[in-house]
Amino acid sequence: MSQIANQLMQMYQSLLDQYGPRHWWPGDSPFEVMVGAVLTQNTNWTNVEKALERLKNAECLSADKMNRLTHDQLADLIRPAGYFNIKAKRLKNLLSWFCDQYDGQMAALENHSVSRLREELLEINGIGRETADSIILYAFNKPSFVVDTYTHRIFTRHGLIAQDDGYEEIKDFFERHLEEDLHLYNEYHALIVEVGKHHCKPKPKCDGCPLSCYDHDIEI
DNA sequence: GACCAGGCACATC
DNA sequence: GATGTGCATGGT
Numbered sequence: 001m002s003q004i005a006n007q008l009m010q011m012y013q014s015l016l017d018q019y020g021p022r023h024w025w026p027g028d029s030p031f032e033v034m035v036g037a038v039l040t041q042n043t044n045w046t047n048v049e050k051a052l053e054r055l056k057n058a059e060c061l062s063a064d065k066m067n068r069l070t071h072d073q074l075a076d077l078i079r080p081a082g083y084f085n086i087k088a089k090r091l092k093n094l095l096s097w098f099c100d101q102y103d104g105q106m107a108a109l110e111n112h113s114v115s116r117l118r119e120e121l122l123e124i125n126g127i128g129r130e131t132a133d134s135i136i137l138y139a140f141n142k143p144s145f146v147v148d149t150y151t152h153r154i155f156t157r158h159g160l161i162a163q164d165d166g167y168e169e170i171k172d173f174f175e176r177h178l179e180e181d182l183h184l185y186n187e188y189h190a191l192i193v194e195v196g197k198h199h200c201k202p203k204p205k206c207d208g209c210p211l212s213c214y215d216h217d218i219e220i
Numbered sequence: 221g222a223c224c225a226g227g228c229a230c231a232t233c
Numbered sequence: 234g235a236t237g238t239g240c241a242t243g244g245t
Contacts, residue, residue, distance in 0.1 A: 025226095041227040047243055048226085082242040086228085128228050148226055193226050202224075 004160065005177040011158075012184070015191035022190035025138035027052075030106045032061055033139040034098075037131050038090050039081040050080035063104030067095045090126025097124050106140070114142045129167045137189070143182045145174045146189040150196025157200075 001009075027033040032052065039048040054077045055061040060069060069077070075088035095104075097120065102108035109117065114136055121132035129147070136144040147170045155161045161170055178184060 037226090040225090042225065042240090043227085043242080044225040044244070046225095047241095050243085080242060082225090083227090083240045084242080086240055090228085126228065130227065134226080146226085150226075189226085196226085 002177065007160070008174070008177050012188050012191065015195055016187065019191055019194045021187060022194060024186055024190035025134070029061075030139040031063055034094070034135050035061065035066075035091065037134040037139070038087055038094060038126065039078060041083070041087070041090075041131060043082050047081050051078040054078070054080065063095060063099055066091065067099045067104070086126070090124075093124050093126050109140065114144050117142065118144060129171075133171070137182075137185055141182060143180050143185050145171050145178070145185050147171050147174075148189070148193065148196075149202075150200055151189070151192050153200050153202070154192060154196060 025033045025036065027036055035055070036048055036052060039051050052061065055066070058077055060066050060074075060077060066074065071085075071088050071092065074091060075084045078084050078087055078091075081087060098104055112120075117136050117140060118132055121127050121135060122129070127135075133144045133146040136142050137146055147167050151170060152161070152165070155170070155173075156163050156165070161173055165173070174188075178188070
């Protein structure tokens with residue numbers, strides 16, 4: 001195992017020791033996970049929960065029911081998640097693909113390879129890389145490492161990836177150095193989000209500090 | 221009141 | 234290709 005691979009696994013173990021298994025993704029069904037992946041775009045999860053709850057109360061958290069809603073009906077139900085107009089469109093786009101081509105059945109996609117699933121998801125307007133990878137990993141239970149802003153922040157601050165590395169470069173970095181393991185991918189991303197929420201502010205006051213103090217909420 | 225949150229597409233250069 | 238901007242609610 002390479003030194004970098006060792007370091008990644010040590011960081012993983014530290015996070016797991018600190019926070020324990022995260023049991024991701026929260027949701028009662030793969031479909032709910034898929035919807036949640038769109039709703040959580042640049043949005044706090046507690047707001048997403050409110051939106052999901054409204055969808056459940058309206059008995060619209062199924063592909064068939066949601067597909068029948070008008071734009072305005074859907075936008076109103078997901079209002080607490082923010083960006084409700086754009087997210088309503090994005091969910092509609094996702095549902096068109098899912099219902100028209102696969103009859104709204106998750107099982108119809110279970111034999112797709114990760115790369116095919118990813119290509120099809122990325123063709124949908126409103127489904128970007130992180131959302132696609134989240135759906136593949138957490139809704140379809142297939143190994144596709146998810147990168148988010150916390151991943152970029154934390155691992156550049158630890159000097160493991162470059163500041164200007166893009167999404168695909170960071171994803172490749174993890175997939176190159178980690179075993180291709182569904183459970184590891186699942187837990188690692190969830191743990192990164194957890195530590196990111198607590199310790200990884202977007203604009204560290206001591207940016208550039210050689211002590212990396214900004215990783216620990218220490219301000220100089 | 222300012223800042224942030226589990227992004228993405230689009231316009232412009 | 235990179236940079237800037239709009240999208241919006243709710244918690245701290």
